[in-house]
Amino acid sequence: xxxxxxxxxxxxxxxxxxxxxxxxxxxxxxxxxxxxxxxxxxxxxxxxxxxxxxxxxxxxxxxxxxxxxxxxxxxxxxxxxxxxxxxxxxxxxxxxxxxxxxxxxxxxxxxxxxxxxxxxxxxxxxxx
Amino acid sequence: xxxxxxxxxxxxxxxxxxxxxxxxxxxxxxxxxxxxxxxxxxxxxxxxxxxxxxxxxxxxxxxxxxxxxxxxxxxxxxxxxxxxxxxxxxxxxxxxxxxxxxxxxxxxxxxxxxxxxxxxxxxxxxxx
Numbered sequence: 001x002x003x004x005x006x007x008x009x010x011x012x013x014x015x016x017x018x019x020x021x022x023x024x025x026x027x028x029x030x031x032x033x034x035x036x037x038x039x040x041x042x043x044x045x046x047x048x049x050x051x052x053x054x055x056x057x058x059x060x061x062x063x064x065x066x067x068x069x070x071x072x073x074x075x076x077x078x079x080x081x082x083x084x085x086x087x088x089x090x091x092x093x094x095x096x097x098x099x100x101x102x103x104x105x106x107x108x109x110x111x112x113x114x115x116x117x118x119x120x121x122x123x124x125x126x127x128x
Numbered sequence: 129x130x131x132x133x134x135x136x137x138x139x140x141x142x143x144x145x146x147x148x149x150x151x152x153x154x155x156x157x158x159x160x161x162x163x164x165x166x167x168x169x170x171x172x173x174x175x176x177x178x179x180x181x182x183x184x185x186x187x188x189x190x191x192x193x194x195x196x197x198x199x200x201x202x203x204x205x206x207x208x209x210x211x212x213x214x215x216x217x218x219x220x221x222x223x224x225x226x227x228x229x230x231x232x233x234x235x236x237x238x239x240x241x242x243x244x245x246x247x248x249x250x251x252x253x254x255x256x
Contacts, residue, residue, distance in 0.1 A: 004251055007244055014202060022200035022231050029241040037244065065251075067244055071197060072150035074142060102243050103150050111239035113157040115230050116135055116165065116195055123132055123193075 005063040006036045013041030064096045071103030133191040134164045141169030192224045199231030
């Protein structure tokens with residue numbers, strides 16, 4: 001059986017530290033339960049995908065799977081990220097697979113419904 | 129007991145129909161289970177927030193809660209959307225509350241972990 005690819009949770013990145021903190025919290029349950037998983041940013045924040053892949057390679061990893069923390073695929077996921085992956089595969093001699101953005105998985109729709117139910121429960125609670 | 133506010137699931141919007149389709153699918157479980165809930169787009173797609181609020185007002189709604197389908201708060205949610213809300217409240221004589229972006233709710237982190245587990249299961253399945 002071949003080894004699982006190392007999971008990279010890819011966020012867009014921002015120069016606003018609060019923005020990155022939200023993604024670190026979003027990633028926490030995955031980082032805790034999936035060995036070797038990491039967060040990486042496309043731009044404007046560190047670690048970059050290049051940094052994370054380079055560190056993985058040093059640790060002996062040759063296969064990565066990028067799970068985009070994006071709700072939908074726009075230009076970044078249709079064009080920019082595939083281009084970055086092609087360059088990284090050549091530069092580091094690894095294989096990198098790009099998964100669908102998380103928003104295309106039905107789990108996200110269910111989670112959104114749960115969030116809305118929680119918001120409505122707040123309304124019903126006593127306002128004191 | 130006061131009536132629940134009408135829920136508006138707010139997405140950024142895009143001129144790419146595939147992008148909007150993903151958000152419509154993401155919203156589907158909520159739209160099915162929360163009466164009167166709607167999707168609205170901030171820009172580049174219809175219905176706009178203005179359209180959805182105006183239609184709600186016609187149907188007798190005076191209180192709305194916007195749940196942003198954004199993973200984190202950037203400039204749009206910190207500045208642009210509050211500005212739009214202020215104008216809409218005045219124009220339509222309604223109250224509009226802005227909830228935190230969905231990515232700040234722990235349900236999303238759990239859903240992401242589930243998505244990653246599903247991605248790893250695909251790897252483990254026979255590849256024929």
